[in-house]
């Protein structure tokens with residue numbers, strides 16, 4: 540094993556592997572050490588989203604670079620990272636949300652990110668059914684994406700698998716808010732249009748009890764009492 544290199548990168552997550560790749564490409568002799576296996580850290584858990592509509596200038600430019608980079612990576616390495624590029628539709632229902640999108644927009648412009656604002660009237664003129672179908676959840680999945688039913692079934696099945704693997708025990712699942720809502724709606728047998736009818740606060744805890752014959756009881760929801768005393772220093 541080499542004992543001397545120009546750059547030693549510690550940790551083979553998204554950040555370490557990217558730094559090692561770019562340093563090596565820039566002509567630096569680079570070595571990467573990983574204590575477990577590549578992507579064993581938080582990178583393994585990430586959804587891999589690279590939204591181009593962000594609050595931060597740096598984040599937007601890094602994401603823009605990454606989107607272009609993933610497109611060229613397969614051609615260079617022959618390995619498919621499973622990255623797919625899709626559009627992004629955001630709805631503002633309040634002036635505050637609109638102000639937030641205007642800020643995103645000004646950042647997006649600095650990275651030449653194509654975007655457009657449409658009023659409900661303009662959306663209606665383009666596709667009379669779309670707006671109504673969106674709010675009544677009749678819109679099918681985005682191209683290459685999942686339908687709401689698929690998201691519900693997938694997230695609920697993942698929780699059931701974890702519960703089945705630890706019968707009689709307690710299972711802690713950490714996940715994104717929307718995944719929690721989809722999973723809950725499915726497990727509690729809620730109708731499709733009620734899927735996003737409740738909000739899950741960041742770091743909150745939701746408790747479910749799994750009985751025999753698959754019966755599920757919601758025993759706690761959106762509990763973030765543990766975070767109330769935390770004060771930023």
Ligand SMILES: Cc1cc2nc3c(=O)[nH]c(=O)nc-3n(C[C@H](O)[C@H](O)[C@H](O)COP(=O)(O)OP(=O)(O)OC[C@H]3O[C@@H](n4cnc5c(N)ncnc54)[C@H](O)[C@@H]3O)c2cc1C
Nearest residue numbers: 550551552553554573574579580581582584585586587588
């Ligand atoms: C559920 C979830 C969803 C997410 N979704 C997104 C998303 O959609 N989009 C997005 O941009 N980000 C997302 N993130 C955030 C993203 O995953 C992280 O910001 C990113 O993976 C951090 O990468 P990293 O390389 O810094 O850390 P890690 O991936 O944690 O890598 C650190 C590596 O260092 C190794 N290591 C640690 N100590 C040592 C040592 N002493 N010696 C050798 N090796 C060591 C670890 O084993 C690990 O492999 C998500 C995160 C989570 C948890």
